[in-house]
Amino acid sequence: MKFGVVVFPGTWSDRDCGRVVTEVLGAELEYLWHQEKDLKDCDCIILPGGFSYGDHLRCGAIARFSPVMDSVVRFAAHGGLVWGICNGFQVLCETGLLPGALIRNDVCEFRCQWTHLVVERDDILFTSTLRRGEVIKIPISHGEGNYFADAATLSRLEQNNQVVFRYAQPDGHVVPAANPNGSIHNIAGIVNREGNVLGMMPHPERCAEPELGGTDGLRLFKSVLEAFAELVV
Amino acid sequence: MVKLKAQVVVMLKPVVNDPQGLTVRAGLHRLGFEEVEEVRVGKFIEITVTAADEAEGRRQVSEMCRKLLANHVIEDVRFQVEAVADREQAGAARTE
Numbered sequence: 001m002k003f004g005v006v007v008f009p010g011t012w013s014d015r016d017c018g019r020v021v022t023e024v025l026g027a028e029l030e031y032l033w034h035q036e037k038d039l040k041d042c043d044c045i046i047l048p049g050g051f052s053y054g055d056h057l058r059c060g061a062i063a064r065f066s067p068v069m070d071s072v073v074r075f076a077a078h079g080g081l082v083w084g085i086c087n088g089f090q091v092l093c094e095t096g097l098l099p100g101a102l103i104r105n106d107v108c109e110f111r112c113q114w115t116h117l118v119v120e121r122d123d124i125l126f127t128s129t130l131r132r133g134e135v136i137k138i139p140i141s142h143g144e145g146n147y148f149a150d151a152a153t154l155s156r157l158e159q160n161n162q163v164v165f166r167y168a169q170p171d172g173h174v175v176p177a178a179n180p181n182g183s184i185h186n187i188a189g190i191v192n193r194e195g196n197v198l199g200m201m202p203h204p205e206r207c208a209e210p211e212l213g214g215t216d217g218l219r220l221f222k223s224v225l226e227a228f229a230e231l232v233v
Numbered sequence: 234m235v236k237l238k239a240q241v242v243v244m245l246k247p248v249v250n251d252p253q254g255l256t257v258r259a260g261l262h263r264l265g266f267e268e269v270e271e272v273r274v275g276k277f278i279e280i281t282v283t284a285a286d287e288a289e290g291r292r293q294v295s296e297m298c299r300k301l302l303a304n305h306v307i308e309d310v311r312f313q314v315e316a317v318a319d320r321e322q323a324g325a326a327r328t329e
Contacts, residue, residue: 057276058304065301094304101306103245108252148249148307182250 001228002028004042006072006088008052008063009034013085013205017048020208025221034066044081044224045072047088049141049203059102059144060090069095081125081224082197086142089189089199098190098199099157100149106182110143114213115180115202117188118168121161124195128227129219135172136165136216138202140180140188145201147183147190154184165189165200236283237290241312243303244275278302281317290314 003021007014014031021029030040034052039045053062063069069091076082076097084092092098105111114137122132130136149157157163165188168174174186181201189200204217245251251273258272280297284290294312303310 057301061301061304093306099306101304103249103307104252106250106252108256146250146252150248150306182252 001043001225001232002030002041003224004030004032004039004045006032006045006047006068007034008050008066010052010054011048011050011087013049013087013203016203016205017046017085020205020218020221024208024218025225027225032068034063034068037067037071039068039071039075043228044083045075047072047082047084047091048205049086049088052087052091055087055144058094059087060092060094063087063091064095073097076192076197079194079196081228083126083224084197084199085205086140086145086201086203089201090144092197092199097197098192099153100147100190102144102201103146103148104144105142105146105180107180110141111145111180112139112141113180114139115188116168116170116172116178117165117202118172118174119165121164121191124164124191124198125224125227125231126191126198126220127164128223130223133172135168135170136219137170137207137214138204138217139206140202141206142181142201145183146181147187147201149184157187157190158185160193162190162193163187164191164198165202234283235286235290236281236317237287237314238317239280239282239290239294239312239314241278241280241294241298241302241310242275243278243308243310244273245307246309249307287314287316 005017090102119130166174166186167178169178179186191198204220207214208218253274254272261269298310
């Protein structure tokens with residue numbers, strides 16, 4: 001299968017994602033420049049972390065008007081896999097592919113640290129090798145990762161089981177103390193109702209090799225690869 | 234055609250927590266302004282547009298607010314427009 005990593009001006013995690021795909025996972029990779037409309041037959045599009053367009057106006061606000069995003073929106077509408085990480089999650093919310101918004105961390109600080117996430121969905125491709133209820137360790141690195149949705153949207157998200165990851169203690173308890181940024185309901189990642197568009201603030205590409213202090217991030221990449229292989233067969 | 238200046242104010246909705254505002258409020262309290270009850274931090278955007286008339290200019294700016302300037306999930310937006318004064322136009326021309 002082939003991963004496509006979108007590169008906006010100001011994206012910084014594109015090479016990290018690319019390295020995981022080619023060097024660690026051994027899958028095919030295309031970098032997709034923001035001005036291109038052609039998704040080059042990629043099977044999973046990654047919107048990586050960074051500061052697209054300098055985060056001007058709002059994080060992800062300008063990126064959503066890039067030519068490549070028109071194609072990504074169409075791709076997602078046809079069931080294509082779209083995976084937004086950090087700034088990519090912000091872009092997905094601005095685009096409307098995912099509900100809610102990401103606002104400034106409640107602590108008013110940029111937070112760069114390990115977090116523990118409890119996995120709430122194991123029936124989507126992105127988490128096919130994980131188990132519901134297990135805890136994974138993935139770092140965050142953001143100043144605006146405070147997930148917000150109004151009461152009606154939040155209740156829809158919860159009813160439809162669209163929360164995939166929540167910030168938790170190492171033992172899996174979801175408590176305010178485990179919340180690094182003020183996200184409502186400790187939300188770290190959500191998926192659309194169809195299950196093909198995932199947005200998450202933590203960075204799985206930064207913990208895909210033992211030298212980086214953990215490999216839980218690689219399990220997400222492997223999940224996509226393995227689940228996709230089964231789909232095709 | 235008229236040249237208009239729009240002044241757009243974007244504020245977080247009242248239901249959205251504003252950590253920037255809380256931090257500024259804490260700073261004001263530390264400076265001795267204990268009477269400060271609430272601070273909300275927003276954005277101020279000035280846009281100069283040319284339009285057929287003021288109504289058309291307002292329509293354009295309203296569209297800009299809807300499509301880009303505010304995220305309606307978290308923000309409220311309001312704006313006012315005024316004709317750009319002749320003297321200001323002349324000044325801008327000299328600068329160019």
